[in-house]
Amino acid sequence: MSSNDTNPVHELHPEECWEFLRTHEFGRLGYHLADEVHIVPINYAVKDDRLYFLTAEGSKLLGVTMNADVAFEVDEVVDEHATSVVVRGRARHLEGSAAWIIDQLPLRPWVDTEKYIVVEIRADEVTGRRFDLHRPWLHARVDTA
Amino acid sequence: MSSNDTNPVHELHPEECWEFLRTHEFGRLGYHLADEVHIVPINYAVKDDRLYFLTAEGSKLLGVTMNADVAFEVDEVVDEHATSVVVRGRARHLEGSAAWIIDQLPLRPWVDTEKYIVVEIRADEVTGRRFDLHRPWLHARVDTA
Numbered sequence: 001m002s003s004n005d006t007n008p009v010h011e012l013h014p015e016e017c018w019e020f021l022r023t024h025e026f027g028r029l030g031y032h033l034a035d036e037v038h039i040v041p042i043n044y045a046v047k048d049d050r051l052y053f054l055t056a057e058g059s060k061l062l063g064v065t066m067n068a069d070v071a072f073e074v075d076e077v078v079d080e081h082a083t084s085v086v087v088r089g090r091a092r093h094l095e096g097s098a099a100w101i102i103d104q105l106p107l108r109p110w111v112d113t114e115k116y117i118v119v120e121i122r123a124d125e126v127t128g129r130r131f132d133l134h135r136p137w138l139h140a141r142v143d144t145a
Numbered sequence: 146m147s148s149n150d151t152n153p154v155h156e157l158h159p160e161e162c163w164e165f166l167r168t169h170e171f172g173r174l175g176y177h178l179a180d181e182v183h184i185v186p187i188n189y190a191v192k193d194d195r196l197y198f199l200t201a202e203g204s205k206l207l208g209v210t211m212n213a214d215v216a217f218e219v220d221e222v223v224d225e226h227a228t229s230v231v232v233r234g235r236a237r238h239l240e241g242s243a244a245w246i247i248d249q250l251p252l253r254p255w256v257d258t259e260k261y262i263v264v265e266i267r268a269d270e271v272t273g274r275r276f277d278l279h280r281p282w283l284h285a286r287v288d289t290a
Contacts, residue, residue: 028175028218030175030183030216037175037214040229041229069180071183071184086183086184088183110280111279133256135253
């Protein structure tokens with residue numbers, strides 16, 4: 001048996017990454033704002049291997065307008081496993097009829113604020129990892145014998 | 146009543162942000178790698194208003210060595226509320242005796258891989274928001290009468 005069998009970190013196939021992205025709707029956008037890196041939680045939808053989210057005027061929009069380079073991360077911790085998928089790509093503000101795509105998306109904003117600007121992320125790279133967790137403190141046992 | 150009473154986005158006080166950071170241990174680091182933004186999930190600990198995590202040689206370490214500017218985000222969704230706290234600051238690799246601080250930290254790596262490099266994040270800015278969620282699809286009701 002190779003030592004890989006005990007490696008607690010497993011790379012996901014790109015198709016597994018997309019399936020994970022499609023079956024979730026909450027992630028975090030990392031973007032440049034001038035020379036700073038910023039992160040913000042966002043809910044999103046996937047269509048044809050692109051990600052979409054809604055936003056209002058603000059630093060996110062300013063950031064991706066000034067520098068389209070973004071990262072988007074979605075993760076999940078369930079029992080003994082954590083999964084994290086990261087999309088690296090380019091964001092752009094969809095204007096005019098391009099923004100109509102929003103009508104075809106299963107995009108359900110979680111927070112009831114006015115957000116009417118559609119941003120699309122085209123993926124240049126999608127990577128995902130599944131981690132076997134080692135958290136013995138969750139399994140502390142009390143003997144009652 | 147002002148319109149703020151119905152605003153679903155609530156800013157957290159810095160002390161609330163730190164309390165949230167101290168009572169969680171899993172977040173996401175946003176960092177520069179050359180001219181790209183990257184995000185990676187990380188588990189961390191807090192001591193004296195600084196964040197600490199362990200890593201191995203790799204792109205995270207290379208990134209923060211080349212450009213110390215980072216963002217770190219921790220979030221939680223519980224029932225009708227989501228909370229997100231973001232630290233913006235500067236990361237540095239602790240070497241020599243400075244790295245001994247790790248012995249005083251409640252840092253519990255979740256994944257059993259070799260990580261012996263201690264990174265500290267000094268916060269320049271901590272912001273937090275709590276969102277009232279609006280997810281009617283979670284409350285679909287089936288009448289059985």
